[in-house]
Amino acid sequence: MSAAVRIVARLRPPLPGEVCDDGVRVVSHHSSAADSNKENTESKIVPAKTNLGPGILVLKDPSSSSLTQQSQHYPFHSAYCPEKWLSSPINPDSDSASTKSLFIHDVLPLVDQVLSGATVTVFAYGVTSSGKTYTMQGNGGDEDRGIIGMVVQELFKRLDESTSSLSMSYLELYLDTPFDLLVPPTQRRRLQILSTSSAGTTSSHSGPPLLSFGTSIHLPNLSTHPVDSPEAFQVLYADAMRHRSTGATLLNSESSRSHAVLTLYVTTTSEQNNVGKLHLLDLAGSENNNLTGNNPERMKESSAINKSLTALGQVVNALNDNAKIVARAAKQANIASAEPPKLKRIPYRSSSLTRLLSDALGGTSLALLIVCLAPGTKFRSDLVRSVGFASQARRIENKTLPPPPPPAQPIKVPTSKTFDFAIPFRPSSGSSSNSNSSNSNTITFTSSSDKAKFPSSTNLSSDTSAFSRPRSPPARPIRPARSTRSARPRASSISRDARKVINKNNLLLSPLKSTTSKRRTRRISFIPVPQGSGSRGSLGRGSQRGGSGKLSMILEGLPRPRASAGGRLENPSEHSLSGDGSVGAGYAGSGSGSGSGVVMTEEEIQERVSFWVFFSLYFSLFLSLAYIFSSSST
Numbered sequence: 001m002s003a004a005v006r007i008v009a010r011l012r013p014p015l016p017g018e019v020c021d022d023g024v025r026v027v028s029h030h031s032s033a034a035d036s037n038k039e040n041t042e043s044k045i046v047p048a049k050t051n052l053g054p055g056i057l058v059l060k061d062p063s064s065s066s067l068t069q070q071s072q073h074y075p076f077h078s079a080y081c082p083e084k085w086l087s088s089p090i091n092p093d094s095d096s097a098s099t100k101s102l103f104i105h106d107v108l109p110l111v112d113q114v115l116s117g118a119t120v121t122v123f124a125y126g127v128t129s130s131g132k133t134y135t136m137q138g139n140g141g142d143e144d145r146g147i148i149g150m151v152v153q154e155l156f157k158r159l160d161e162s163t164s165s166l167s168m169s170y171l172e173l174y175l176d177t178p179f180d181l182l183v184p185p186t187q188r189r190r191l192q193i194l195s196t197s198s199a200g201t202t203s204s205h206s207g208p209p210l211l212s213f214g215t216s217i218h219l220p221n222l223s224t225h226p227v228d229s230p231e232a233f234q235v236l237y238a239d240a241m242r243h244r245s246t247g248a249t250l251l252n253s254e255s256s257r258s259h260a261v262l263t264l265y266v267t268t269t270s271e272q273n274n275v276g277k278l279h280l281l282d283l284a285g286s287e288n289n290n291l292t293g294n295n296p297e298r299m300k301e302s303s304a305i306n307k308s309l310t311a312l313g314q315v316v317n318a319l320n321d322n323a324k325i326v327a328r329a330a331k332q333a334n335i336a337s338a339e340p341p342k343l344k345r346i347p348y349r350s351s352s353l354t355r356l357l358s359d360a361l362g363g364t365s366l367a368l369l370i371v372c373l374a375p376g377t378k379f380r381s382d383l384v385r386s387v388g389f390a391s392q393a394r395r396i397e398n399k400t401l402p403p404p405p406p407p408a409q410p411i412k413v414p415t416s417k418t419f420d421f422a423i424p425f426r427p428s429s430g431s432s433s434n435s436n437s438s439n440s441n442t443i444t445f446t447s448s449s450d451k452a453k454f455p456s457s458t459n460l461s462s463d464t465s466a467f468s469r470p471r472s473p474p475a476r477p478i479r480p481a482r483s484t485r486s487a488r489p490r491a492s493s494i495s496r497d498a499r500k501v502i503n504k505n506n507l508l509l510s511p512l513k514s515t516t517s518k519r520r521t522r523r524i525s526f527i528p529v530p531q532g533s534g535s536r537g538s539l540g541r542g543s544q545r546g547g548s549g550k551l552s553m554i555l556e557g558l559p560r561p562r563a564s565a566g567g568r569l570e571n572p573s574e575h576s577l578s579g580d581g582s583v584g585a586g587y588a589g590s591g592s593g594s595g596s597g598v599v600m601t602e603e604e605i606q607e608r609v610s611f612w613v614f615f616s617l618y619f620s621l622f623l624s625l626a627y628i629f630s631s632s633s634t
């Protein structure tokens with residue numbers, strides 16, 4: 001799968017005393033057709049779907065009040081700016097300037113991807129004092145929260161704590177050298193950057209997933225720290241920020257003197273062992289030393305920053321050229337027989353920054369580039385350079401990795417008598433509490449294939465929020481047989497119904513061999529649920545048949561959909577998952593009776609008969625003795 005780098009432009013408001021002109025505008029999608037240059041084909045192809053995007057940024061003649069033929073259009077995925085630079089008012093519900101808008105429209109969809117196990121890189125790029133740190137980190141207050149704080153809050157809202165965990169690493173590139181920001185300054189040591197193949201991380205590994213920094217690069221000594229709450233994150237983050245290199249320049253009293261890379265690892269241990277990664281980068285800004293008034297130390301830093309940003313520009317240039325070469329080759333008539341186009345070498349190794357970003361640019365990560373722009377006239381040439389850089393990055397296509405494979409471990413085979421291990425069904429919170437859950441009986445099926453899995457397209461209800469992890473394709477749902485009228489139908493009639501299930505679901509029934517069979521087994525318990533229990537998982541299908549009785553079904557030994565503690569997975573057409581993780585598929589039985597049914601193997605019936613015979617014998621013996629004893633005492 002390929003995915004273009006997503007580009008967002010953000011024009012900050014003027015700072016006190018900053019001289020601005022009318023040379024930049026953002027054309028909202030509402031007015032793009034009317035206001036923008038109609039001959040600009042690029043602006044026409046941008047879909048107008050989100051509230052704020054596509055963000056067409058226009059550089060225009062500052063002395064002219066309107067957009068002219070000479071105005072240059074830069075269509076990005078979104079653009080944010082104070083209202084005064086909007087070409088026409090946008091949707092009144094939208095906020096064109098805040099970090100929150102940017103987060104909701106452009107970052108939030110990527111958070112879903114991280115939870116699905118993808119690697120995502122968000123990086124803020126721009127000239128010094130253009131608002132990169134403000135965008136990523138905020139200004140400290142709740143009103144001015146940055147993307148990092150919002151992402152962490154959102155991750156904790158969505159993480160299922162029983163199966164997922166969050167950890168973080170944080171490093172800075174100071175003078176193009178990586179340092180760990182989460183170790184005390186006394187232990188500050190230069191980190192090594194290795195390519196993944198030389199680090200040997202591709203070797204097979206069992207146990208918890210490895211927290212490797214990237215797919216193609218690896219930092220073996222970078223520390224990772226578990227984070228179990230937003231507050232714990234704040235403590236670690238604030239500590240690390242104290243270690244980050246900042247300094248005052250004439251343009252910014254707290255100018256970042258290093259590129260900072262915060263990585264959040266979402267490790268999921270249920271179903272599929274995988275790690276979703278979110279790299280959040282606050283790059284240092286390119287600097288014009290004439291404007292910053294740097295001293296020798298600042299000059300050294302500035303030269304390192306500018307050098308690494310130049311290297312980044314060269315990488316983007318080369319990737320852009322390659323994208324053009326590929327597009328040109330694709331236009332040629334007989335591509336199938338043509339030689340693959342000769343592509344340029346990408347100079348990733350020319351700086352530590354480009355090595356760290358090799359996944360995000362032309363690699364396997366999903367990427368969002370936030371181009372921060374300063375409106376002051378003294379920054380105009382920097383602004384033009386920045387939008388030029390962003391326009392080139394727009395053509396870069398990353399090759400995202402496919403979703404992680406399904407678990408390799410086989411499903412565990414229950415070997416002893418099956419009904420002893422039946423998991424009692426607990427009614428979900430919406431159902432009535434008096435279901436006879438202890439009265440569970442089981443039938444063992446031996447499956448000829450692994451096809452009959454739970455339909456996995458289950459959605460989380462609104463209170464638990466959906467993980468959008470791509471799951472294995474849904475199989476046909478198992479449809480339990482219709483119940484009979486009697487509360488305890490005879491085994492023979494149940495067997496017939498059960499056979500229907502078996503035939504429909506490609507299962508083999510082996511009632512006598514089932515408990516000792518070495519083959520993979522599945523157990524299905526049919527448990528009576530009181531009439532009108534109102535489980536949210538009840539199917540409409542059954543009620544169409546006019547039935548009022550309900551059965552619930554438990555599948556054991558199958559992968560279960562995840563739900564957060566106390567949360568509930570729900571698919572209104574098939575299944576419900578109660579907070580304890582037990583899954584029920586409610587359906588309405590036919591007929592007007594209670595609709596409860598019991599399914600047993602012949603072996604189980606024999607066992608029950610023997611039990612009752614012995615029980616009756618002992619009980620009558622006890623009665624006789626009691627009678628003899630009482631008559632002798634009188």
Ligand SMILES: Nc1ncnc2c1ncn2[C@@H]1O[C@H](COP(=O)(O)OP(=O)(O)OP(=O)(O)O)[C@@H](O)[C@H]1O
Nearest residue numbers: 012013128129130131132133134252255256284285
């Ligand atoms: N969107 C915004 N709204 C209000 N103030 C902003 C905004 N963006 C930036 N600022 C202010 O502009 C100043 C410079 O911003 P910031 O430090 O984030 O720049 P920077 O791009 O990170 O600079 P450097 O590369 O030098 O670190 C700060 O005082 C910040 O509060």
